[in-house]
Amino acid sequence: MVFSHILIEWYERNKRDLPWRHTSDPYKIWVSEVILQQTRVAQGLEYYLNFTETFPTVYSLAEADIDRVLKVWQGLGYYTRARNMHATAKYIVDNLGGVFPSSYSGLIQLKGIGDYTASAIAAFAFREPVAAVDGNVYRIFARVFGVETPIDTSKGKAELKAIASSMLDVERPHIYNQAIMDFGGTLCMPKNPRCYECPVLEMCSAFRNRTVDDLPVKSKKVKQTIRYFTYIIPENRGKTFISKRSKSDIWHSLYEFPLVESERQLTIEELVKDESWLSLFGDTMPEIVHVSSPAKYVLSHQKIFAQFVVVKVATVSPVLEQAYSQINFDEIHEYSTPRLIEGYLAAEPVEKYFKRNV
Structure with missing residues (x-):
């Protein structure tokens, strides 16, 4: 047969x-x-x-x-x-x-x-x-x-x-x-x-x-790029800030929190001195209220080590106001976000930092 x-x-x-x-x-x-x-x-x-x-x-x-x-x-x-x-x-x-x-x-x-x-x-x-x-x-x-x-x-x-x-x-x-x-x-x-x-x-x-x-035989091994992300989740009167990724990169057109990408995982001391942090907040001095443990996220060609930092922002800087969309934090699940962010929000009760002011 x-x-x-x-x-x-x-x-x-x-x-x-x-x-x-x-x-x-x-x-x-x-x-x-x-x-x-x-x-x-x-x-x-x-x-x-x-x-x-x-x-x-x-x-x-x-x-x-x-x-x-x-x-x-x-x-x-x-x-x-x-x-x-x-x-x-x-x-x-x-x-x-x-x-x-x-x-x-x-x-x-x-x-x-x-x-x-x-x-x-x-x-x-x-x-x-x-x-x-x-x-x-x-x-x-x-x-x-x-x-x-x-x-x-x-x-x-x-x-x-x-x-x-x-x-x-x-x-x-x-x-x-x-x-x-x-x-x-x-x-x-x-x-x-x-x-x-x-x-x-x-x-x-x-x-x-x-x-x-x-079998089957493969001649090439996939080379993985290692990247280090620090996502900053600003809180201001129950609201947070997100933007849509526009670069030709992973997660194009998905929404994310302000991101600091670095050549290695930053400590908090290094983060607050980073140019991206200073650009985001200037001299407004946000209060850091939560820092997650670094987590590994593996894609086919990339390995990402990420941590999340929740900060309370008393004064919204011009960069946050102009470059990001301000939304109620409890609306974040209405937006398409990378699985990395989705998984973190599902595992970590971040919403406790976003009680709306009455």
Whole structure:
């Protein structure tokens, strides 16, 4: 029996019941595929349900304010995905009459839709016989066929894409692509794969040669940049100050408190002498009422060590007044903030420092 038939038979017995598998709506399939990038299915499911309830159609997403979209996305990370989705929804509504392209070649032209996502939408929504190839598929075929070409090279990706296309069930591309996704997500996992439950074990070169843990091969190691953040949370009559990140950096368009970034973690003595602190407060001399312990926050390419400092501000400096938005502290959860800030506010009862003056 051929690979695709074995895999589909296994899938029919073991498939996960997921809501995006009960629709051929390209919008909802698109949303699910974008959410599941860099996200576990268990976490992505909740976000998918919330996102499609808030924005049930491409029209509702296109008409939404970007801040609202980012707020619904908050906690998923990789916020460029949400910004690209919003821009693409606008393009589809404004230029395509609200109708998704019905082929891989049309879908791949849209902003934020790459090879995998275009293939997935084409196969699931329009039954086009294309192989959706992501990290799961690279891993599976590197192991099954003993491919040692690094998967993070153009040559490796092309080699495995060719294998994936040759394995495709062209009569049932929608079922086959779902099957291989489930297979990679539940059996042929990156670590501790469940080889003895594998339906294609007899075909697997890596199992025969005891190289399962060595495949797939990667030639490059991700180099992490280390950064040190000190977030300052000013309090003035129950209000605080935030601004939207505008630099081409992490968390673009998300809101944050005034930030001092340094080459190492600053002590409080060093912080109050820092140029950013002096610019924020001048000679107003705010009262420091709380200093958090430093916490580590890890992104794919960055490692951030952060601490939070709550200060009471009797007089609002011109910089705070002009460069930041003043809001009631209890409204902070209405704004889209980085998960780093969201997590800190959830763990630390900072609101006790923000009792409004009557």
